[in-house]
Amino acid sequence: MPSAKLVLDSAFALAPVPRRLFGSFVEHMGRCVYTGIYEPGHPTADAAGLRSDVLDLVREVGPTVVRYPGGNFVSNYRWEDGVGPKAERPRRLDLAWHSIETNQFGLHEFMDWAGKVGTEPMMAVNLGTRGLQDACDLLEYTNHPGGTYWSDRRIADGAADPFGVKLWCLGNEMDGPWQVGHKTAAEYGRLANETAKAMRLIDSEIELVACGSSNSAMPTFGAWETEVLEHSYDAVDYISLHAYYEERADDPLTFLAQAVNMDHFIEDVISTADAVRAKGRHRKRINLSFDEWNVWYTEQFHGDGPQPKDRPWVEHPRLIEDEYSVTDAVVVGTFLNSLLRHGDRVTVACQAQLVNVIGLLRSEPGGDAWKQTIAYPFEQMRRLATGQILRVTATGDRYDSAGYTDVPIVDATATYDAETGRSAVFVANRSLDETAGLEVDLRDIGGSALLAATTLHAGNGQDRHTTNRxxxxxVVPGALKNARLADGTLSAQLPPLSWTVFELEARRS
Structure with missing residues (x-):
């Protein structure tokens, strides 16, 4: 039986848990918006056309920030099409996803939705087909109090108070040849810098994200980040990362190890940003916004059905509605661990996407809505990871796969909140068929109580491919009944292929 031992000590804290780490993403793609969060005529729809069943699930999952409106969609989007009277809003071709955009859901509808679910909006501007002036117009519309053309337009459109959006993406995946308005690093770096400077003249309190590489396999990875930041370092606050992973060639052990790749990706971008900082003798440090991440079965998406040019132009077609399994949930748990253990520099992250499109949630037009398996690790970490991120010292058994070597069978992170005395330990057992023994030395945060131990795994005749469809x-977390806490040591037997969370309360002096 494989085993692992963890040592936790509150003296070895990495950083405060960044609350924006638990974000998600709503893009005008497929059914994420239309029949996802917005469906007038649905039995649960409110007066604004928002699905109340989906609203309730989003509140439970609790994304702390939501990126909008894209994604590839934003690079040929005219934001002003989505404001004003709905009867006057134009229908447009969405070039990114070969769809018809009706513009019945736009900026005001999104801000209303964000307020109802209690999340912070993260807006993206179009630096593909548009540019600096359009970004400034949108910022003036959203954030300026009034007395100018665009702010008065907002007031006339029904929002007397500014929206006060503070977090902004300067375009999306501008390194990708698939992007409408794709640019070289030099072209984008200059545009991002000048756009950022102009936007700060309108609102000096905004935070700005420059586009990094679309993934670490891009041929320009590293060189792109370097050149973009050499142009824009002092004008921006974050550089972005995007990554999607999938199981290939029936190789679950490599798939279960993909958080190793995420770790390396993050560390490479940190090193690159810090090298630019040193070379340019800049004083601040650039943080990372991992604003697209998830499991995405891209081979299935590209291999099934007609290619975009062969599809008819229709409203909200079904696109990449992956059904997530037990295996996917465990992998997503390891991705969350990767983000958390780098939370000193990754201070914004957005799971992509929230509903239907590779979503935490699924819904059917006119029908019901439910949580996918991957929603549960996300919801648990968002709720329980508070206070400080702890540096986890871990020893234990490892394995090799076709894609990786020396992979820890047990992957873990932990947090400790001195104000509440609560700690949380998040653990994945990557073994497909073996229980893993776990010991956690809690040292000076030794718990007087194990408040809860829950685990998500395949049980009761299920297998690793079971979904919630x-x-x-x-597939939901259930009680782990074998966990014990004695003399400052937590011990447990982790089921094969499982995601387990321990909630503890420290001794009070």
């Missing part, structure tokens, strides 16, 4: 509660 037909039975919406088939």
């Amino acid at each position: 037909d039975d919406h509660t088939a």
Whole structure:
């Protein structure tokens, strides 16, 4: 039986848990917006056309920030099409996803939705087909109090108070040849810098994210970040990262190890940003916004059905509606661990996407809505990771796969909140068929109480491919009954292929 031992000590804290680490993403793509969060006529729709069943699930999952409106969609989007009377809003071709955009859901609808679910909006501007002036117009519309053309337009459109959006993306994946308005690093770096400077003249309190590489396999990775930041370092606050992973060639052990790649990706971008800082003798440090990440079965997306040019132009077609399994949930748990253990520099992250499109949630037009398996690790970490991120000292058994060597079978992170005395330990067992023994030395945060131990795994005749598609509660966390806490040591037997969370309360002096 594989085993692992963890040592936790509150003296070895990495950084405060960044609350924006638990973000998500709403893009005008497929059914994320239309029949996802917005469906007038649905039995649960409110007066604004928002699906109340989905609203309730989003509140439970609790994303702390939501990026909008894209994504590839933003690079040929005219934001002003989505404001004003709905009857006057134009129908447009969405070039990114070969769809018809009706513009019945736009900026005001999104801000209303964000307020109802209690999340912070993260807006993206179009630096593909538009540019600096359009970004400034949108910022003036959203954030300026009044007395100018665009702010008065907002007031006339029904929002007397500014929206006060503070977090902004300067375009999306501008390194990608697939992007409408794709640019070289020099072209984008200059544009990002000048746009950032102009936007700060309108609102000096905004935070700005420059586009990094679309993924670490891009041929320009590293060189792109270097050149973009050499142009824009002092004008921006973050550089972005995007990554999607999938199981290939029936190789679950490599798939389960993909957080190793995420770790390396993050560390490479940190090193690159810090090298630019040193070379340019800049004083501040650039943080990372990992504002697109998830499991995405891209081979299935590109291999099934007609290619975009062969599809008819229709409203909100079904696109990449992946059904997530037990295996996917465990992998997503390891991604969350990767983000958390780098939370000193990754201070914004957005799971992509929230509903239907590779979503935490699924919904059917006119029908029901449910949580996918991957929603549970996300919801648990968002709720329980508070206070400080601890540096986890770990020893234990490892394995090799076709894609990786020396992979820890047990992957873990932990947090400790001195104000509440609560700590949380997040653990994945990557073994497909073996229980893993776990010991956690809690040292000076030794718990007087184990408040809860829950685990998500395949049980009761299920297998690693079980999803929540037909039975919406088939895969949910349940009690781990073998966990014990004695003399400052937590011990447990982790089921094969599982995601387990321990909630503890420290002794009070």
